[in-house]
Amino acid sequence: MMTGPDSEKTKDYTRRLKAAVSAFYGEVRKDDMLGPVFAARVHDWDSHIEKITNFWLCVLLASGEYKGSPVATHYAFRDHLSPQMFGRWEALWKESLVQFFDPDEARHILYKTTRISGSLQTVLFDGVQRFLSGNGLLHSRRDEV
Numbered sequence: 001m002m003t004g005p006d007s008e009k010t011k012d013y014t015r016r017l018k019a020a021v022s023a024f025y026g027e028v029r030k031d032d033m034l035g036p037v038f039a040a041r042v043h044d045w046d047s048h049i050e051k052i053t054n055f056w057l058c059v060l061l062a063s064g065e066y067k068g069s070p071v072a073t074h075y076a077f078r079d080h081l082s083p084q085m086f087g088r089w090e091a092l093w094k095e096s097l098v099q100f101f102d103p104d105e106a107r108h109i110l111y112k113t114t115r116i117s118g119s120l121q122t123v124l125f126d127g128v129q130r131f132l133s134g135n136g137l138l139h140s141r142r143d144e145v
């Protein structure tokens with residue numbers, strides 16, 4: 001979006017993103033497949049939602065404060081993840097996005113989502129982890145996805 005960080009458009013986009021992330025985790029927590037994976041690891045939902053909103057602001061608007069490491073984070077509990085779970089995760093995220101974004105906006109976010117999800121799954125399930133950790137890439141702080 002070609003607008004400044006304080007523009008009304010950016011504020012509105014940020015507000016809707018936070019609403020979509022909150023709605024998404026509301027559904028995730030109720031989900032039979034995904035709920036237990038999160039319940040075991042997320043103990044402060046407000047701060048998780050804030051972190052993930054910042055992650056998306058970083059991806060979508062090149063703003064926000066996110067400095068985490070999604071690859072290393074998910075890698076740590078890869079034994080509890082499966083490609084089927086990623087399919088479910090993406091379906092719930094899509095359902096939440098369409099509530100707050102128009103079709104073009106939602107399509108753009110889903111395009112980014114699919115790419116990031118695909119990169120994560122490649123690392124988690126395709127056996128490249130040995131290559132990445134051997135090169136120190138798995139634990140680099142940014143830009144793994």
Ligand code: HEM
Nearest residue numbers: 034037038041055068069070073081085086089113116117
């Ligand atoms: C099966 C699918 C997924 C599951 C079950 C899952 C689960 C989780 C859990 C439990 C955490 C919190 C970990 C912790 O704080 O210790 C987390 C963090 C995170 N997830 Fe996922 N996730 C999934 C897919 C995705 C996808 C597709 C994306 C991005 C498109 C994503 C982005 C993130 C980010 C940015 C964090 C924060 C990492 C950090 O601490 O910096 N996740 N995820």
